[in-house]
Amino acid sequence: MKRTFRIVPAIALAVAVMGGVAEAQTIKIGVNEPLTGAFAASGTYVVNGAKIAADEINAKGGILGKKLELVIEDNKSNPTEAAAVAEKLITSDKVPVLMGAWGSSLTLAVMPKLMEYEVPMVVETSSSGKITTTGNPFIFRISPPSAIEAAAFKGIVDKLELKKVDFLVINNDWGRGTAEDFSKMMKEKGITVGSIETMDQGAQDMSAQLSKLKGTDSETIIVTTAVDQLTLIFKQAAALGLKKRIITTGGSQNPDQIIAQAGAAANGTMHLTTFLPWFPDKTPNPEATNYFIAEWKKRGYDFAGCTESFRGYDGIRTAAAAIEKAGKAEPAAIKAALWEINIKGLNGDIVFKKSGPAGKESGQSQPNVYLIEIVDGKIGMKTL
Amino acid sequence: MSQFLQHLINMLVLGGTYALLGIGLTLIFGIMNVVNFTHGVLYTFGAYIMFIVVHQLGVNFFLALPLAVVAGWLLGAAIELTLLRPLRGSDIDTTMLVMIGAWIAMQSGALWIWGGVAKSVTTPFPEAPLVLGPVSVSWLRLFVLAAAAMLIVVTYLLINKTKLGGAMRATFQDRDTASLMGVNVDLIYTSTFAIGSSLAAAAGALLGPVYVIFPQMGDLAAVKAFAIVILGGLGNITGAVIGGFILALAEELGAGYVSSGYRDAMGFLIIIAVLIFKPTGLFARSERVG
Numbered sequence: 177m178k179r180t181f182r183i184v185p186a187i188a189l190a191v192a193v194m195g196g197v198a199e200a201q202t203i204k205i206g207v208n209e210p211l212t213g214a215f216a217a218s219g220t221y222v223v224n225g226a227k228i229a230a231d232e233i234n235a236k237g238g239i240l241g242k243k244l245e246l247v248i249e250d251n252k253s254n255p256t257e258a259a260a261v262a263e264k265l266i267t268s269d270k271v272p273v274l275m276g277a278w279g280s281s282l283t284l285a286v287m288p289k290l291m292e293y294e295v296p297m298v299v300e301t302s303s304s305g306k307i308t309t310t311g312n313p314f315i316f317r318i319s320p321p322s323a324i325e326a327a328a329f330k331g332i333v334d335k336l337e338l339k340k341v342d343f344l345v346i347n348n349d350w351g352r353g354t355a356e357d358f359s360k361m362m363k364e365k366g367i368t369v370g371s372i373e374t375m376d377q378g379a380q381d382m383s384a385q386l387s388k389l390k391g392t393d394s395e396t397i398i399v400t401t402a403v404d405q406l407t408l409i410f411k412q413a414a415a416l417g418l419k420k421r422i423i424t425t426g427g428s429q430n431p432d433q434i435i436a437q438a439g440a441a442a443n444g445t446m447h448l449t450t451f452l453p454w455f456p457d458k459t460p461n462p463e464a465t466n467y468f469i470a471e472w473k474k475r476g477y478d479f480a481g482c483t484e485s486f487r488g489y490d491g492i493r494t495a496a497a498a499i500e501k502a503g504k505a506e507p508a509a510i511k512a513a514l515w516e517i518n519i520k521g522l523n524g525d526i527v528f529k530k531s532g533p534a535g536k537e538s539g540q541s542q543p544n545v546y547l548i549e550i551v552d553g554k555i556g557m558k559t560l
Numbered sequence: 561m562s563q564f565l566q567h568l569i570n571m572l573v574l575g576g577t578y579a580l581l582g583i584g585l586t587l588i589f590g591i592m593n594v595v596n597f598t599h600g601v602l603y604t605f606g607a608y609i610m611f612i613v614v615h616q617l618g619v620n621f622f623l624a625l626p627l628a629v630v631a632g633w634l635l636g637a638a639i640e641l642t643l644l645r646p647l648r649g650s651d652i653d654t655t656m657l658v659m660i661g662a663w664i665a666m667q668s669g670a671l672w673i674w675g676g677v678a679k680s681v682t683t684p685f686p687e688a689p690l691v692l693g694p695v696s697v698s699w700l701r702l703f704v705l706a707a708a709a710m711l712i713v714v715t716y717l718l719i720n721k722t723k724l725g726g727a728m729r730a731t732f733q734d735r736d737t738a739s740l741m742g743v744n745v746d747l748i749y750t751s752t753f754a755i756g757s758s759l760a761a762a763a764g765a766l767l768g769p770v771y772v773i774f775p776q777m778g779d780l781a782a783v784k785a786f787a788i789v790i791l792g793g794l795g796n797i798t799g800a801v802i803g804g805f806i807l808a809l810a811e812e813l814g815a816g817y818v819s820s821g822y823r824d825a826m827g828f829l830i831i832i833a834v835l836i837f838k839p840t841g842l843f844a845r846s847e848r849v850g
Contacts, residue, residue, distance in 0.1 A: 216774065374821040375820060380777070383574075390566065391563035416689070437680055441687065
């Protein structure tokens with residue numbers, strides 16, 4: 177009887193220790209994405225892409241002999257929530273590295289938390305220039321800032337014979353940043369910039385803005401926003417009889433979804449994207465692209481989401497490569513290792529170069545940018 | 561000039577649905593003295609019913625609309641019977657808190673059932689718009705305007721020409737006296753809430769196919785509905801209709817000629833002005849309750 181009493185606490189202790197060991201057997205990456213709200217579709221695609229990367233890594237034995245675990249949280253497309261989610265992931269889940277937060281305003285809201293807790297974050301989608309120029313050494317961005325997009329677009333403006341352009345952009349850091357960077361490039365090229373119209377991120381009716389743009393003497397409209405608002409814009413532009421050329425930026429267009437939902441209204445539109453799932457052979461890394469697309473289809477996801485989800489896939493592979501290189505799952509080591517990695521992303525090599533004020537540079541990779549055109553409901557590639 | 565005409569056409573189409581949203585809310589406030597925070601969720605509910613009926617059950621678009629209205633009516637009646645009836649006689653703050661709780665619970669429920677990714681409903685209307693000289697408008701939006709106008713007229717006749725409407729107006733003027741005159745006040749409350757809810761669901765069912773459908777779509781709609789009700793005077797149906805068109809006009813002209821960034825702010829600037837200079841609303845009656 178006495179013996180039993182001695183054994184019980186011993187077993188309890190053993191269970192507790194083993195439980196503790198089991199918990200430390202995974203390496204966590206915090207994923208901070210919009211799964212509800214205005215950017216729900218995009219954020220969900222990115223998370224699904226991230227899961228493919230995690231499963232692929234785990235199937236090959238994980239990292240540092242441990243399983244990779246994604247801790248996924250919804251930032252509700254809301255900057256306040258994005259900051260709260262980052263804090264929760266860092267302090268409660270103890271993740272040593274984050275990926276997020278899709279939108280520029282969301283990422284900008286998270287950035288002070290990274291400074292506070294000294295945890296690095298791989299930025300997979302955001303394109304506002306501010307993210308890598310304000311001096312946050314915990315930021316490592318794999319998506320192109322709008323200035324890179326504008327520079328890539330510069331080569332083709334003569335061929336498109338642009339004379340005067342208007343802008344219709346989402347009223348946040350992403351949209352306003354894009355309007356600024358593209359206006360600058362246009363002016364250098366001698367193209368007149370007309371009116372710059374904005375729309376709220378949750379707005380569903382852009383008829384008023386489009387009616388105004390219909391009346392201007394510009395021949396082209398540059399539109400920057402995510403896919404849900406884009407399809408509404410194409411439908412509403414068609415309903416208003418707006419027949420100007422529309423070029424979208426930002427890489428969150430999901431062109432197949434636009435074709436499916438906007439129909440004929442999508443014809444003749446052009447889109448600056450950062451991935452070519454339609455032409456795997458033209459991507460920098462065809463083998464990986466084919467694997468990713470096959471896996472995406474196998475899981476029954478909508479093909480339209482590929483242009484968005486590849487970023488989640490690349491983002492997780494970037495973070496995992498850094499953990500591997502660091503040799504331990506600790507924020508400072510991962511941050512140092514991020515500067516040294518060189519992995520083959522689906523949209524070019526992911527190598528971080530210094531960006532921003534000296535001494536506290538952020539990392540910026542140099543991804544490719546492509547221009548595609550929708551003709552007769554099909555996607556064609558334009559040479560930049 | 562053609563831009564101005566286009567803004568006016570947009571205003572008519574938008575105003576019709578704003579009016580529909582406004583009258584449902586003002587009716588409930590005027591008669592029951594309940595601030596209905598579930599109004600936006602009922603709007604969302606109507607839109608999802610359209611999606612389910614058209615895409616998952618494969619029913620005709622035009623048949624789906626009345627089904628959404630009926631579903632809204634039933635949900636409204638259920639809310640009234642389970643949440644508001646037990647609270648009758650309690651102060652307005654308690655009711656308000658319960659309604660805010662119901663709003664959050666129902667919105668989370670929608671998120672749980674349908675997920676956060678937006679859905680869209682296909683309609684039988686042609687993609688090509690109706691072109692009238694310099695202006696054009698989509699057939700779907702014209703249909704929405706016509707349907708909204710019809711619903712507003714039906715509601716007006718129901719309130720002003722039927723026995724139920726008479727009882728509702730009597731309850732609105734003086735609940736105790738109406739009760740003494742043999743009006744079944746419980747029945748009037750349930751009917752009022754169900755009618756107001758079905759109007760919100762109708763607005764959602766009409767606008768869901770125009771835009772996209774997602775769980776939080778009702779939030780902005782509800783804020784606008786509150787704005788319209790304040791503009792038109794609490795409990796005033798004619799005021800809500802006119803308020804709906806004024807808000808739509810302010811948004812269209814504000815976005816078109818002032819700044820599109822402040823489009824959604826325009827309506828609220830008007831409301832602030834109304835609250836300062838005519839706090840009972842533009843069309844308030846002097847014997848207004850609440």
